[in-house]
Amino acid sequence: MVKQILAKTVELADQVTKALDVAVVSSEEKEWVPKLKSKTRMLAGLLRQFLSRDLSVLDSYGRLQRLVINGVEGILSRFLSKLLKRCPVNCTVIDKIKLCFTPTTPLSDFRNIPRLLDNSIQDVSWILHLIWNYEYEYSTLPPIASNELILFIIWEQIAILRREPVSLECRSDAACALGSLVRDDCRNAEFIVEEGGVEPLLKLVQEGTMEEQENAARTLGLLALVRQGVERMIHAGVFKVFAKILREAPTKVQVVVAWAVSMLADEHPECQHGFAQHDVVPLLVSHLAPETDSDVNVNDDHATMAEMKAMAATALWKLATGNSVICHSLSNSGALLYFAMLLEKGSEDVRFYSAKALMEIAAVAENNAELRRSALSSKSPAWKNVGDQLLIKITDKADPELVTICIKAVGNLAWAFGATETRMIDALVGFLQETEDEMLEACIALTKFVRPNNYFRHDFSKQIVRVGGAMQLIQLLYFERRIIQIRALALICNIAPEIEELTRDEMLTALKWASNQSYMTQDETLNTLLRKAKSRLNLPHQSRGSRGCP
Structure with a gap:
């Protein structure tokens, strides 16, 4: 099909040249016509160069070649039609051309043709250079x-990635340029994927130099922002390629690939299974282990190793999110112990991503009884270390964002704490007077300790009341933002049976006030809790009244 289109365009160029050959004889414009003939012959020669090449390569440039060739064909057709437009119907083509160059044809009809031919010559030269490295004397697109x-620009960069031979620096720059285009505008990712950029980038990750691998992997991670990009990567074997990199490549390349894994898993969770099947999880876990001096490659400084840990933790966080199989794998691989150690001694980024990973593993375990029994038993040394480190980070209060994540993790693990683990309750109650984010997360976490499905809910409820949590919750109910008020109300309703006599009247008054706030009673579950809590708090009043009757 492409060959036929090109042959037709070459024939059209030859037709124009033949017409101009006759025109030179019959026209008085001796300078103007030869220039047009020269340009048309040059264009025809370039099109023949096109025909002589391996046209199967054009399958990867379908949109580009159609755009250029259709443009050239349009210009030549326009030129020829101008030559023939005033001729009688019964003339041969050559006779028509001869008649065109009579004084009745104004030269203004051809004013733009030289410029258009020059443009076509440059267009065809560029595509020959782009695909087959043909000599191109212009410095611009x-x-x-x-x-x-x-x-x-995208076509140019992708062609550089495909073309061989080409300088290593050019391929690295091309991969980097494509990544920059995606960062500038996410829609460019769609163009890169549609024009076949995924496959050469993945090949560069496999076969390129270290710098090429880094830039290509970084761009592939950005292409995960579009669904088609992930589908193309999966079809091209991204799981196998990334697993090989994490097993064999220099650490600096593995850092970027681990980040790309996190992007793929985050944007498209269905990738989690593919990475797990190719042993990416244990490969990433191996980077969490403490390294000795002998582990550090001569080309890797401690900053690179720290970055590797951070990206490995990030990738594992994204892979673990909502995936019980991967959470089982992590819990049985020593990853929990590594995360606890990194939470204690890691850099700021490493601590943050380790806490995120623990939070997600705990969130999955919260709704997965088998995972709770087999991997996250409270008797496990790894679990004890995790609990200790989460508590330390909560009580340190050094990093507000990290504190919030650790509070969430503790809440997700509420089922795992025994009745004697009151230190967690004490720490969480302390956050009922801190920032809004911390108050909100503390309310959510404490509610998980005292909800009906927690075996030790009565012990935890008593501890909340014992350390002054009830009065603090009343203050939140009255004076904080609605989202905090609603969370505080849910917590109050759950601890209502354990409210002490001294605060019972104040608590009942607060619950009656809440009943009159329409936004607090819109949720049917919360409304049911509220009615039950009020009923429980009213019982002692009714009992006292009946005992006082004669």
């Missing part, structure tokens, strides 16, 4: 690119 500038 072709004129046709003015209408689709970003697309032509």
